[in-house]
Amino acid sequence: MPGELIDSEAIFAPLAEFRRVGLAVSGGPDSLALLLLAAEFAGRHGAHDRFVVYSVDHGLRPEAAGEVAYVTAAAGKLGLTARALRWDGPKPATGIQQAARAARYGLIADAMAADGTEVLVTAHHLADQAETVLMRLAHGSGIEGLRGMDYLAEIGGLIVVRPLLGVDPADLANLVAASDLAPARDPGNFDTDYERVRWRQMLPQLAALGLDARRLSRFADRMRDADQALAGMAAAVVTPLDPVTGSGSVARAMLIKLPRAVAIRVVANLLDRVGGGQKPHDLAPVEALTDRLRMEPALKRTSLHGCLISSDGVTITVAREAGRQAARQSRVRSDSSVTRN
Numbered sequence: 001m002p003g004e005l006i007d008s009e010a011i012f013a014p015l016a017e018f019r020r021v022g023l024a025v026s027g028g029p030d031s032l033a034l035l036l037l038a039a040e041f042a043g044r045h046g047a048h049d050r051f052v053v054y055s056v057d058h059g060l061r062p063e064a065a066g067e068v069a070y071v072t073a074a075a076g077k078l079g080l081t082a083r084a085l086r087w088d089g090p091k092p093a094t095g096i097q098q099a100a101r102a103a104r105y106g107l108i109a110d111a112m113a114a115d116g117t118e119v120l121v122t123a124h125h126l127a128d129q130a131e132t133v134l135m136r137l138a139h140g141s142g143i144e145g146l147r148g149m150d151y152l153a154e155i156g157g158l159i160v161v162r163p164l165l166g167v168d169p170a171d172l173a174n175l176v177a178a179s180d181l182a183p184a185r186d187p188g189n190f191d192t193d194y195e196r197v198r199w200r201q202m203l204p205q206l207a208a209l210g211l212d213a214r215r216l217s218r219f220a221d222r223m224r225d226a227d228q229a230l231a232g233m234a235a236a237v238v239t240p241l242d243p244v245t246g247s248g249s250v251a252r253a254m255l256i257k258l259p260r261a262v263a264i265r266v267v268a269n270l271l272d273r274v275g276g277g278q279k280p281h282d283l284a285p286v287e288a289l290t291d292r293l294r295m296e297p298a299l300k301r302t303s304l305h306g307c308l309i310s311s312d313g314v315t316i317t318v319a320r321e322a323g324r325q326a327a328r329q330s331r332v333r334s335d336s337s338v339t340r341n
Helices: 008-015 029-045 064-077 096-115 126-138 171-176 196-209 212-235 253-256 260-275 284-295 322-340
Strands: 021-024 051-057 080-084 120-122 152-155 158-161 248-251 299-304 307-311 314-319
Touching: 008 029, 021 096, 029 051, 029 064, 029 171, 051 096, 064 080, 080 096, 096 158, 096 196, 126 152, 126 171, 126 196, 152 284, 212 260, 212 307, 248 253, 248 260, 253 260, 253 284, 253 314, 260 284, 260 307, 260 314, 284 299, 284 307
Parallel strands: 021 051, 021 120, 051 080, 120 158
Antiparallel strands: 152 158, 248 314, 299 307, 307 314
């Protein structure tokens, strides 16, 4: 039984506020384990109608259609409703994993809206969290990125919950092995052309040096605590943006007074709000800009992440680059016209 290996109550009881819960199931061992846990929980509480399984064929492998059919059939045998979805149309030549992820969430979001499903549960686990932390560390992320994946997140308008982040994938595989389900093997999970796979293959070597997945996950938890503290301090410095131009400002004296980590977060937030959410992977340029703004009495003009930044020594101003500002003003005028009519 699933409960003998992983407690399904601990996984799904916290989701009691949601009337209908979606499960993202690809057919691999992790998501099949999630399916088994949901079925066990549903059977215990007579709640099979609360769960809907979503399985996506990305149209990238001929075997995928059969894997999706297997998932929907397995879900049906367990008493759960299932939806088979397919990503049709042309596929990009590069960045296929990112594009497939976006397409998957988009397809599931549309299906969930039609089904009245309120939250999507995924099978991201302990090793996934460790890989994410390592990738972000390699990309130069700051504390905000090193917190890893959150238990609860919003992705493309979806509420996504990851209740297995603290679960060892070996336990998930053992759960499936003890059942009559046969997990699919996606060759993409072993393709070293993908960065995540390379980090996955590195994990055993890091574990041998004492840096295992659980320790990386604990590090992510500590970074989350630190990130929340920084976010709270930076929020106290937030000023409203100009409603027409979308520009923002902050007093230079305030930026100088703040601890450097908080000042960097204030500048990053301002760039994010003014620039329209273009958050960089690498924090280094934001750190360098913040240091310049704090040390140099005046800054004529520099650009970063779709923004123009200047300082007269008293006030630091962040404005959209010309093309973005024109688009913003056009939208504002259009909205005003609609309101007047």
